[in-house]
Amino acid sequence: MSILEVMNETIQIPDHYKNMKIEEMEARIKEIKAKFGTRLYIPGHHYQKDEVIQFADDTGDSLKLAQLSANNAQAEFIVFCGVHFMAETADILTNENQKVFLPDMRAGCSMADMANIEQTDLAWTKLQQIFGDTLLPLTYVNSTAEIKAFCGRNGGATVTSSNAKNMVEWAFTKKERIFFLPDQHLGRNTAFELGISLEDMAIWDPELEELQFQGDVNNIKVVLWKGYCSVHEKFTVENIEEMRSEYKDINIIVHPECSHDVVQLADFAGSTNYIIDKLQEAASDTVWAVGTEMNLVKRLGQIHSDKKVMSLNPNMCPCLTMNRIDLSHLLWSLESIEMGKPVNQIVVNKEVAKDAVKAVDRMLHRS
Numbered sequence: 001m002s003i004l005e006v007m008n009e010t011i012q013i014p015d016h017y018k019n020m021k022i023e024e025m026e027a028r029i030k031e032i033k034a035k036f037g038t039r040l041y042i043p044g045h046h047y048q049k050d051e052v053i054q055f056a057d058d059t060g061d062s063l064k065l066a067q068l069s070a071n072n073a074q075a076e077f078i079v080f081c082g083v084h085f086m087a088e089t090a091d092i093l094t095n096e097n098q099k100v101f102l103p104d105m106r107a108g109c110s111m112a113d114m115a116n117i118e119q120t121d122l123a124w125t126k127l128q129q130i131f132g133d134t135l136l137p138l139t140y141v142n143s144t145a146e147i148k149a150f151c152g153r154n155g156g157a158t159v160t161s162s163n164a165k166n167m168v169e170w171a172f173t174k175k176e177r178i179f180f181l182p183d184q185h186l187g188r189n190t191a192f193e194l195g196i197s198l199e200d201m202a203i204w205d206p207e208l209e210e211l212q213f214q215g216d217v218n219n220i221k222v223v224l225w226k227g228y229c230s231v232h233e234k235f236t237v238e239n240i241e242e243m244r245s246e247y248k249d250i251n252i253i254v255h256p257e258c259s260h261d262v263v264q265l266a267d268f269a270g271s272t273n274y275i276i277d278k279l280q281e282a283a284s285d286t287v288w289a290v291g292t293e294m295n296l297v298k299r300l301g302q303i304h305s306d307k308k309v310m311s312l313n314p315n316m317c318p319c320l321t322m323n324r325i326d327l328s329h330l331l332w333s334l335e336s337i338e339m340g341k342p343v344n345q346i347v348v349n350k351e352v353a354k355d356a357v358k359a360v361d362r363m364l365h366r367s
């Protein structure tokens with residue numbers, strides 16, 4: 001379901017939450033957490049705001065949080081503070097007695113929404129006509145359950161930004177080519193790191209329904225879905241040049257969802273956990289420009305006050321959809337559970353979940 005369809009079906013938060021004082025909301029959240037104890041679990045993604053993160057039982061990336069939810073069998077109610085595809089992954093991995101909720105159904109992911117199943121099935125048919133049975137699909141975990149299921153059905157797997165290199169290597173042991181969804185940048189950066197030239201990568205444009213490439217079609221090894229993260233795409237080569245001219249010994253670290261040019265010019269590139277660890281290990285008084293989501297960059301700056309940590313793009317905003325989860329939506333979700341009338345439960349169709357699990361399992365067995 002696209003974010004627009006979700007918004008049309010979304011129950012809106014009652015007005016009285018908008019007028020509540022922060023202290024009142026915080027007190028109620030603490031009260032409900034204490035009342036439910038281990039029956040309630042609140043995973044909080046790294047990109048969430050501090051006002052939400054303060055109530056998270058665990059913080060992490062989407063896969064880690066989904067796995068922690070699944071391993072936490074006592075948790076009947078999982079209030080996932082992240083975006084829609086993350087709550088879907090948690091629902092896929094948890095058992096039937098566990099229910100997953102997203103505090104605001106409008107918290108989608110623009111990247112995940114760039115690949116729907118109809119577009120993907122059509123692309124697959126056309127790509128099979130061009131390349132025959134030589135492609136293995138891989139999808140970034142930042143994708144809908146239906147895209148994960150598509151990969152599961154077709155022998156493919158999910159990847160994270162931490163294990164993408166490992167998974168692309170694995171995919172090439174199975175087939176001659178890979179079809180990488182939905183983030184072209186992670187796919188391109190990973191394949192390039194493995195020695196595949198840019199000329200041997202093509203783009204699948206789902207709007208134009210065509211394969212775009214230069215050179216000989218027979219040499220194509222990687223087909224990249226034309227999707228991107230609207231946050232990470234905003235870091236530019238100009239940002240890097242400006243930072244380097246202003247700070248002589250600056251360290252530039254970026255997420256591989258950034259464009260190829262940006263990743264090539266950065267000093268370091270890696271997953272969110274890699275960025276967190278790198279800042280943790282860094283010496284005092286070092287200067288860092290970080291190319292990732294703003295809430296996390298701000299938090300890293302607060303944690304590492306002995307270092308100068310700033311966003312690579314000074315005009316950067318947080319991920320807008322992640323930011324939809326706020327104190328009032330978290331409280332609304334918790335109170336609805338308390339009243340026995342929970343809102344915004346995420347339920348993935350069983351058939352879809354079965355195939356999606358295959359894709360996730362292939363990744364977990366390989367990682």
Ligand code: SF4
Nearest residue numbers: 109110111229231319
């Ligand atoms: S930061 Fe990018 S990939 Fe992550 S939820 Fe926001 S839009 Fe999606």
